[in-house]
Amino acid sequence: MASTNGVRQPTTVGDSTAVNAADVHHSPPLWRQLHEVAAVLTAVRSGKSWTTAQVDVTDSLRPGVQALSFEVLRHYGTALALRAALAPRTPSAPVDALLCSTLALALAQDVSVNAGYEPHTLVNQAVEAAKRSPATKAQASFINACLRRFLRERDALVSQVMRLPQASWNHPAWWIQQLQHDYADQWQTILQANAAAAPMTLRINTALTSRADYQQALLAGHDIKAWPVAHSGLQLAHSAYVPGLPGYHQGWFSVQDAAAQLAAPLLLDKAFEHSGGELRVLDACAAPGGKTAHLLEYAASKARHIEVVALDVDPSRCERITQNLQRLQLSAQVIAADAGQPELWWDGQLFDAILLDAPCTASGIVRRHPDVRWLRRKTDVQQLAQLQRKLLAALWPLLRPGASLLYCTCSVFKAEGHEQIQTFVARHTDAVLQPSPGHLFPQSPLQPGSMRDNRLGEHDGFFYALLQKTAAST
Ligand SMILES: C[S@@+](CC[C@H](N)C(=O)[O-])C[C@H]1O[C@@H](n2cnc3c(N)ncnc32)[C@H](O)[C@@H]1O
Structure with a gap:
């Protein structure tokens, strides 16, 4: 020190x-x-x-x-x-x-x-x-x-x-009350987890290097121990200056939490099951492109080809998608447009898979962004839930019957996850909720009182729901 x-x-x-x-x-x-x-x-x-x-x-x-x-x-x-x-x-x-x-x-x-x-x-x-x-x-x-x-x-x-x-x-009093309302038995564990700093987790671009080789490069070149998480992730024993890590400029890795690394396998494993050909995938709220890149890397790791349309309403954030994809030696069609108004940008061809990583309160990533809890207002939860509802409804008709949409938010509030999806499924008779992680809580499995909600161990709070469209579309 x-x-x-x-x-x-x-x-x-x-x-x-x-x-x-x-x-x-x-x-x-x-x-x-x-x-x-x-x-x-x-x-x-x-x-x-x-x-x-x-x-x-x-x-x-x-x-x-x-x-x-x-x-x-x-x-x-x-x-x-x-x-x-x-x-x-x-x-x-x-x-x-x-x-x-x-x-x-x-x-x-x-x-x-x-x-x-x-x-x-x-x-x-x-x-x-x-x-x-x-x-x-x-x-x-x-x-x-x-x-x-x-x-x-x-x-x-x-x-x-x-x-x-x-x-x-x-945390603000309203935030604590919201968690108490949503999780009568677990709210304290969630708040406790939010008090800690999050670990640095990388996603290895397996099209360019292997996880094992990268793990070795970290240890040999930088004396940083790391261990595998998720499909192609490495959790580092301590944080480091990102551009100084091996292969940053060559695109060997991205910084991405383990929970966020679930999106690509959840969506694409299902899509690959149903189709042997090339897939057309929409990433509807894509900037800065973390999950867009993972979709492309994951498809390559399975020797499959996908065409990705990466959409975001914010043009300056769209530039970041393009820059990130360039660094990772990947490509997608990047469009700056409102996902809630497909009539302004959609070419009429149905998608074989849709990822909706919707704008949210970010209540699951307080460990990485400790300002978030002081910036949000109670009214933001319902306002964002309303926007999420609008985006889900607007994108659903763009999905091919038989295909799946993965809805996710980095929030632990039920209004932006479980309740949102319950309402959607009740209103859309052609939507079937597939086995999905649901709400994941920020935590380390090493902490006392850990909820051990999934196999990833240390990760941010997140919500995932995989919705399949029945063949008889309404
Ligand atoms: C949670 S972030 C997406 C993170 C991204 N998927 C990733 O993994 O890097 C949500 C994004 O939604 C975008 N957004 C918000 N409203 C939108 C809308 N109506 N249409 C398209 N994008 C929107 C925001 O600009 C923001 O970039």
Whole structure:
């Protein structure tokens, strides 16, 4: 672990775009990082995604700020309740963000080796950050007083705020209530899993290299242990700088969670069973193309040819599909259009398989995107469920009778999964639900209380339903 100012530096983050802070030769002082972390938190609180919020962070600060802001977002519920106990009158936004960030990192220290700062160092550096910024300078003494009181009365303050569900579970109250409603017996396990960082998982492009060869290349060239997951995945023992891994530019792998790696086999195994010829496949919400690429790679691994139409409503995200396919040496027909309005883009030829990886709350991928829980609103669940319903209804007529549509979301909420499909099947008499994984929960099989819901072990929360269209179409 690198050291600056007597402060241990975080080395990795569990995000798929992970940057190793140890790669930075001269780590900047912690107060500068805290200043940027507080700015990222302010932006997320105003509704910006973490990805957008951290765009302007300077390169030298980026690895540390990324890792620290992830920890802050994971502990923000407790930190906010502590700040309210220490300073009942809400301070200005920059002061509030600096206080909450420092409190969150002090808490993170208890549970994560990646955020191992000494509490007194954290407080000293937070006060230094406050003094050096015009937005917080006048409040530096106040910040100092709040944080020193926290250090003195930590245990009493923490046990006081932990009575609030959003403080003890680090999720908004409505989110906790939604999970309690959906999973009376399992909601706590899901929330517990969300507190951890996700592992880095790769999908090996088996058209270009084998999983065993790639596993060996990771170990020999980078001293990274990895073990097989899913059909062609490898879970890494620790995160790494993605473009620095072997064969990135040659397209040997993609970063993709193990649960997401279920889509291609689920859809194509069924489609290949029913047809020996070339298949025409629609990937209806395709950007940035993770599953599009997997469909093509998986077909090649089975010596089958498929033609893929990759659709996304967002033209700039369509460019990312094209770039990703180019890197992986794959090709598809990429169309920027609304999947809910086939009359604007469909050529009238029925599809042999359809993947609908629908827009959703992303409530299953909180481990990788700790900002998501603070960005979503309760009303988003029903709004997104309505959009999913519209997309399903619009795409169903495009499927050849006898063929299958795979519906998936990276959500654990039943409104976006189980309930959505129950409603769809009730309304479409020609739709038959095939054996499907249903709701998968974010977890590691190594954690106590793990639900061991499937064979993959460690993975994100997801929902899958495979729907076959009966031959007598309505
Ligand atoms: C969950 S993401 C898809 C991830 C992608 N399948 C992958 O594996 O990389 C959902 C996508 O749906 C797209 N989307 C949202 N509404 C849409 C619509 N009406 N028609 C087509 N795409 C849409 C979004 O732009 C977003 O890229």
